[in-house]
Amino acid sequence: MSDARDSGLPAGYEPETVEARRRALWEEQRLFTPDLDADAAAGVFSIVIPPPNVTGNLHMGHALNLTLQDILCRHQRRLGRQVLWVPGEDHAGIATQNVVERRLKEEGTGRHALGREAFVGRVWQWKEEYGNNIRRQIKAMGASVDWSRERFTLDEGLSRAVRRVFVRLYDEGLIYRGLYIVNWCSRCRTALADDEVEHRTLRGTLSFVRYPLEDGSGHITVATTRPETMLGDTAVAVHPEDGRYRDMVGKKARLPLLDRLLPIVADPYVDRDFGTGALKVTPAHAPEDWRLGGKHGLECIQVIDEDGKINNNGGGYAGLSREKARERIVADLREGGFLEETRPCEHNVGHCYRCGSVIEPLPSMQWFVAVKPLAEKARAAVPEQTRIFPSSWVKTYYAWLDNIRDWCISRQIWWGHRIPAWTCDACGALIVREDAPPRCPECAGSGLTQDSDVLDTWFSSALWPFSTLGWPDDTPEMRRFYPTSVLVTGFDILFFWVARMLMMGLHFTGEAPFRHCYIHALVRDAQGKKMSKSSGNVIDPLRMIERYGTDALRFTLAAFAAMGRDIRLSEERIEGSRHFMNKLWNAARFALMNADGAPAPPGPDAVRGLHHRWMLYRMEDLKTQQGAALDEYRFNDAAQGLYKFVWGEFCDWYLELIKPELRGEGRPLAQAVLFAVLRETLVLLHPFIPFITSELWDALPGRDAVRDIALTPFPAPRDVAGYAEDAGRMELLQGAITAVRTIRAELNIPPSRKAAALIRPRDAAAQNLFEEQREVFTALAGLAELRIDPAAEAPRASASAVSGGNEIIVPLAGLVDFAAEAARLDKELAKLGKERAVLAAKLTNPAFVEKAPAEIVERDRARTAELEQAEAKLNVFRDIFLG
């Protein structure tokens, strides 16, 4: 006890310094690289990180995603599993290319000026700079990933996996090339997959346009929101059973402005109730019209080019932008008397998910994956091979796979995996193979031109769980860690990514790539809008880290992560978590101030005091709760349980309870239990808040003998069955202490005035309890004197309460405020009376007594008796009191 005041720690928790130190240590120690030569008898656990965009910055969604994965990994590690968490980044084709193109534009140049090779070089350069950024941010979050296995989707290894998959699918007939209508972004100048199109509801104008019939017998009126596409109309369609148009089917209508003759066809697709029930058909610029065109053998006339301008098929409108052409055409129609009316209308318009431009459907030669066979397998794998949490997403997942259409995988950009297909300049043969062929296998010509397109980013992402582990090679990582244990991600990429990983994983490895898929919330902004890379409404987690510390942020996110619900993050909550960190820090400081070397763990028989037993009992409860919560991905329950234990039980009660002991002969036992509980608490907290727990762990006495906390096993269960009774007695004691405090607070008895109190215990056992705990009782209740006597008479001028059947009396000689005490008693009586009335209503109901479980009825009876007794006692006090 030489210097009991020195804990060796600063008086407040300082996250910046601690985090910097811990990060550096983790970096050196390589704790998170699993040893493949070691056996993994206790099981393995693996996760592949959802690879963030290389050029991106960490946003709150990443912070949540990383936190949850890290909690799982650290938890599994302390359970003894061999854990691999693979980090990496995604090249994010269009997004990254756009960023670099924007930069080039600022420099007054462009990608075409640079040429393909130089441009791709620039993007790599950009990646080298900003890839470090995202890497640093992952580290800032404290993610226990294995940096020695970091991967990037454009790495040679992963690129080889991409080529292998492409060629195999091509050979199997599951990849094909063809001219189809695709979603075209004229800003990015590339095709997009269906799910890369964002639909937004816009207010537009529905124009009713009159198409005269060729035979002069009248006209047919169509309604359209895109009058400019009429330049490409090649038919008018009506419903076959629509009486209004039955006579017109088979006739021809004359397209205004261009004078083209359009057949009038019948098709059940047409909605009779929309507009006029007559649909203008533009096969080149509307997906459904394309389908109709094929079905009815219609001509396909493209009138909008890849830049979004009217092309030469558009007659006098050629060269105009879509928007300009629309204005001119409407004006011309009106002038020519073809425009019947215009009406405001709301409609859905597709936008590019990367740049926000309006999508133009147009026919284009593209590569596709025939996904149906793959989708069937992916559907069947859930839930048998892969369980989705929460299961409410299963329905959505099925619905998407059931309606899936072929996946357009070619992109007309330069940043990405180039399609491994070559065309022979001489004979035109198409050659698909993993490596560049030296000459044409058909004609032996040596002039071969590689397809200039690259693959959709999600094509390589779909292979991520196995490409990162070394596939197609048979690697030790593949053998040990595939399939991965769980995939943790947000539902916004359920289709882009999760479903496709399942398709590819099942097809190429025969196994679903992950056993569990945990879908977490989206972190939304204050308006409830989702935060995303491209919409620019991100809240910077790094600022929260600066302000409150990483652990505070992590703890908050975990506490918010209730399954299936979105998060609207509030800064106040993060601040609250910071206070929690400080609380923990100071509790540990207190322990260290009272340490004399490293105390041995308490032997079960040595634990005598009821508060020690109570504390250990509560600790066991916490352990089971933690294990169960994390097994079921109930992060919020786990976090909340830890919070309540640390603050509400360990700090508020236990530390206060042992303070008197630490000054006396109870010191060794108190130290032993204190440190046992503190150690285990730190281990339990560690997955959530790794920085502060590591720091405190290393400050514990006897640390040389101890492992790094990240590798310290989950605390073994302690047999506390024999402590149950004492744990119950402890609650009685707490109740009595609280009763005294309440009286003092409500009657404004200043703490400086050390009051006396009288307890009339309800029975001999209670009397024993209070006698035994006299010292703690007086200390915690702030008493100068405590009398315990079942027969004692209460002085008239006193305040009183009943807790657990024990009567607590605080004499108020001299300073009693009669009115206040009377009011207090009345309030208490009213509360008890209300509760008793509720119970009485139940117990007098024969149906309740008859049908409710016996234990419930019994419990309510007992509680009623207790209430009656308490009321009787309080009434006695009240009567004495009022004279």
Place this chain on the structure above:
RNA sequence: AGGCGCGUAGCUCAGGGGUAGAGCACUUCCUUGACACGGAAGGGGUCAGCAGUUCGAGACUGCUCGUGCCUACCA
């Protein structure tokens, strides 16, 4: 148009057939040798509305209202 979710304390959110919870905010008291990023004690809720199931409903069912998101071939 379908699908999914949400409406619980002033605010942000947990919970979930058996007497309503947390953080922040609020009120009163307290510089007590871990912590004022603290302590003690309080106030505050017909758990959106209506019906049903049940001995018992914030909780389960249906409907209504409000609100958010996802999907979609309504031109």
